[in-house]
Amino acid sequence: MEREFEKGYIKKGPWSSEEDEVLLEHVKKYGSRDWSSIRSKGLLPRTGKSCRLRWVNKLRPNLKTGCKFSAEEESVVIELQKQFGNKWAKIAACLEGRTDNDVKNFWSSRRKRLERTLARTPSPPFKQQKNKGKDMLILNNNQVKVEKVPERGSNKLEENLTYPISYMGNKEVFNMINLSDLTKSNYQNIENDLNTVEVEVTPLHTVPSFESSSGYNFPLLPESQMDFSLFPECQNLVQEPFDSNFMDMFEQEKCSDCVWSQKLETKLPTLGLEGNSQSTNSNCFFKDFPTEIFEYFEDIST
DNA sequence: AACGGAGTCAACCGCATTAAA
DNA sequence: ATTTAATGCGGTTGACTCCGT
Numbered sequence: 001m002e003r004e005f006e007k008g009y010i011k012k013g014p015w016s017s018e019e020d021e022v023l024l025e026h027v028k029k030y031g032s033r034d035w036s037s038i039r040s041k042g043l044l045p046r047t048g049k050s051c052r053l054r055w056v057n058k059l060r061p062n063l064k065t066g067c068k069f070s071a072e073e074e075s076v077v078i079e080l081q082k083q084f085g086n087k088w089a090k091i092a093a094c095l096e097g098r099t100d101n102d103v104k105n106f107w108s109s110r111r112k113r114l115e116r117t118l119a120r121t122p123s124p125p126f127k128q129q130k131n132k133g134k135d136m137l138i139l140n141n142n143q144v145k146v147e148k149v150p151e152r153g154s155n156k157l158e159e160n161l162t163y164p165i166s167y168m169g170n171k172e173v174f175n176m177i178n179l180s181d182l183t184k185s186n187y188q189n190i191e192n193d194l195n196t197v198e199v200e201v202t203p204l205h206t207v208p209s210f211e212s213s214s215g216y217n218f219p220l221l222p223e224s225q226m227d228f229s230l231f232p233e234c235q236n237l238v239q240e241p242f243d244s245n246f247m248d249m250f251e252q253e254k255c256s257d258c259v260w261s262q263k264l265e266t267k268l269p270t271l272g273l274e275g276n277s278q279s280t281n282s283n284c285f286f287k288d289f290p291t292e293i294f295e296y297f298e299d300i301s302t
Numbered sequence: 303a304a305c306g307g308a309g310t311c312a313a314c315c316g317c318a319t320t321a322a323a
Numbered sequence: 324a325t326t327t328a329a330t331g332c333g334g335t336t337g338a339c340t341c342c343g344t
Contacts, residue, residue, distance in 0.1 A: 015313090048329065049329085050314085052329095054312090086333065087332090087333090088333065089332060102311090104333070109309060109310065
């Protein structure tokens with residue numbers, strides 16, 4: 001206890017009610033600022049950062065402490081996360097009585113649940129419907145070949161040209177795009193520089209995926225195996241039946257459940273290409289696939 | 303009753319940004 | 324204009340509780 005009054009001592013860990021009182025008193029007198037002065041005045045052996053955090057997350061008035069996120073709050077978080085990414089403070093600002101920490105905790109436990117759901121039922125991803133995507137081929141050099149793209153307005157991609165892929169999909173829900181949904185409006189600067197063009201797709205037909213902690217977007221289970229009560233926002237997006245034999249396209253033994261689980265453990269599914277352990281992130285799904293994988297897609301669309 | 307897995311929550315850390323000197 | 328301190332934010336961790344076996 002005497003330690004608390006030693007010079008240079010900084011207390012960490014849980015806050016006592018006495019400390020809370022001191023902090024509240026300070027805020028009452030001086031407002032929610034000058035956090036560092038709490039320590040320099042010898043009021044508490046806590047850093048300014050620690051004091052601010054305690055205030056923001058626990059002592060601030062009108063906080064909804066101890067009550068779970070309502071269904072409405074959940075859908076707001078899901079929607080805003082899709083929109084802004086992991087900008088928890090920004091998202092929390094739209095929810096009365098919730099802190100960025102609350103939102104962050106909500107999201108990460110939701111994500112953990114999602115990852116566990118997948119890990120519990122090892123299952124391969126699924127291939128695109130064979131009758132889909134005939135308008136484009138994904139080539140084995142990270143390029144797409146546009147054979148026919150539906151017209152929307154005056155924008156129409158030239159047919160029988162190849163375009164490089166640098167980015168496809170979006171962060172939250174993504175995969176196995178129905179390529180006929182592409183329009184020129186999704187291509188930016190396509191006339192300018194074919195080497196740097198960004199391909200951005202808003203797929204109408206999607207398969208839910210999750211982003212592992214490594215940032216890798218990974219397809220989820222066929223809907224028959226998914227518990228959509230946990231991920232309601234995914235349910236609407238699944239419009240097509242899945243082909244659960246997708247993995248047959250890859251070498252069976254390397255993609256066994258066992259290996260699949262290992263991939264999850266290592267956070268980096270290599271899809272049977274063990275030597276290739278490049279890192280990847282959610283913004284470059286196809287780009288960071290080993291190029292060999294694209295050979296399989298050629299078959300599908302022909 | 304003991305144990306382990308899952309879920310929740312509070313608080314820390316490092317880095318980025320902003321404000322003050 | 325530069326440096327330093329304070330603040331803000333996102334990622335992570337560990338303690339705790341709950342629940343099923």
